[in-house]
Amino acid sequence: MSEDNDFFINLATPDQQSSSSSNSLNKVSGGRWKDRRKLRMLMDNRPNKGKRSNDNEGREGSFNRKEKKAKTHDGMNDTPTVTTAHTKQIDQRLSQNKKGNSVNVDDQIVSSLFTSNREITTSENTNKQDKDAEVVASNAPLATNTFADLGIEEPLLSYLSTKMNIEKPTSIQKLVIPHLSSVANDNDLFIHAQTGSGKTLAYLLPILSSVLNMKTRIDRKSGSFALIIAPTRELASQIYDVAINLTNCCRYLVPCLLIGGERKKSEKARLRKGCNLIVGTPGRILDHLQNTQAIKEQMTSSLRYVILDEGDKLMELGFEESLRNIFEIIHNIPIDTATFPKLPSRIMHVLCSATLKENVKQLGNVTLKNYKLISNSQKKGKSNDESVIAVAPDQLQQDITIVPPKLRLVTLAALLNNITVKHSKSEDGTYRTMIFLSCADSVDFHFEAFSTMDSSHKDLVEGAVRLLTKGSTVFPCFKEDEEPNVIFYKLHGSLSQQIRSSTLRHFASNKDATKGKHLILFCTDVASRGLDLPHVGTVIELDPPFNVEDHLHRIGRTARAGRAGESILFLMPGEEEGYMAVIKPYHKMGWTLLKFDKDILMPAFSETNVGRNDMKDRKKKDVDLEWDTNATTWHLNVERRILEDSEFKDVASKGYSSHIRAYTTHIASEKAIFNVKFIHLGHLAKSFGLREKPKTMGIQTSKQQKEIGEAKKSKEGNKNKMWRIARMTAKDTAHEFNY
């Protein structure tokens, strides 16, 4: 990463030049020539030959790094020596600057939000949505068929209708249920369908229905008929919840959940008691298959269905080896066809995926025998082209906005504000928004930046949920005397399993405490797969997805089972605008291009007077301020909080560094679009509330620092050094990307 090329500094040193010229007259003598030369260069204030200069001529506030060191007042990585009074002075001058230009305060330049931003080149929307076109929800239940037509019998049929309010099957259910219900069918299945089209019921209903239709006495000791494997704990828990819900109509059938993060001992006890459906994640299932005798006993003679949900994610997360081992063990368990003659005479394998990548096909080849592809997705390319792609649901309202890096945070604030205002006026009740970010540290930063500390949040879900309190300066729409109706949540893989589960449960369920409020979840891609969170109205992709499949899964958290939904993708001006061409084939209904200023910032920041967080007693202005002044004040409020709160500063610096590192992991085929070299890192730092880029991009924990120190002391060899770095990177990656 060529950080230096992109280095952007907010501090100017007007006096520096003159002093350096006088220094050049100084003579240096004695010592080694290298040291003399170094000293002379230092006094002349010239960069070292061979080292890259930080001279960014033409860039706002740029200057030599050494000069900066001498003059830094509020460098984010230095201990801040700037006083509150000093920041106030800068902020005052900046707020007074109506035109939004950069302001030189003493020896500082605090860059303005609205200047020096890269131009947006997309002037025309090449995939414009036809607002007049008739839209039929593509993943909605069908009008003509019923579950009875598909062979689903009582008591499941009436339970679906009366308790789950599900009357008609979706198109994928219509295709899958008859196939899985029939003993005569000898094919394995590859189910490929749009997000939110009801794949879970498509396989659970025929399995349960087949077991119930045997009309033999069944209880939890009869054995496990199905093994369902999901890539994440959240998804496994959700499938388990659906299974629990369905088996309420036949309580003698018992599902069991096996996931990491839970106590293995209690899982073992449950397995010993007996269960008819096993749902879990690959690692934990394999662990039990290798170490718990009871699980094999449960499967002996009864196991007939193995389901792999979200196949592409299973492969992406590197579970291929575990899956091979699982299959090797279960294929060696004998099947007694005489005990359950009405069930298939062999194990049927089902692979589900909303996307059809090469790795899923590979998994299909490994796990499926003579499989049949069942897809409700459109064909792509020529008629003889076998490949199919899942597209975004037709009823989804897709928006794209191109936002300069400096303005990302304030635009997000404005967008959240606009959504809150819009839905607080409607009768819709509780509204839910999910915001996807690239890494856990960035989730932590945004959660911290937007929510406010309040003791009442502790009644909710520990530290992962916070309320917005009265008089908050976090959202522009809230006046000081208003009680905001916003609750924030965060979800990423670095949180404990208990917190993750309870956060999701709290976010998804309707409770009195959250009734009528806007619930906002900051999350990583850990929440993008398969999660069925009811009534998510808006999905915001603040950070672009790491591949198109992730994009489809993220936006697929809304517009589910025929419901309406909206998603907004943030891109940065320049190369990132090219991403629109990549996702175009997946959005056949088109999208709307939103202007970040006119469509998002102006509605939020006009006709208001955003208060400064350091001037509680200020007199209210009679006239509303201009929208850009309000936006600037809002941003300065965040910057001030960071300058004055060292813990928040750490969170911001970590969020920024991890964000950059995550950005470098975009897939090779998209490097021409997402390349860290194209990003103005200083501008991006601004959207993490930082006035300049943190010096050390790889922030080390004290444990890592100790490890490095020890390694240096022991004069480690090259091989050991390589292993140490690899270990640290693996740890970092696991932390950041959270699976």
Ligand SMILES: Nc1ncnc2c1ncn2[C@@H]1O[C@H](COP(=O)(O)OP(=O)(O)OP(=O)(O)O)[C@@H](O)[C@H]1O
């Ligand atoms: N026939 C139906 N009628 C109405 N709602 C349904 C029907 N089938 C499923 N649903 C509901 O649709 C939602 C989405 O179902 P599900 O989670 O199984 O979708 P999916 O296809 O697995 O999505 P993803 O690909 O995102 O994992 C659930 O809330 C489910 O209860």
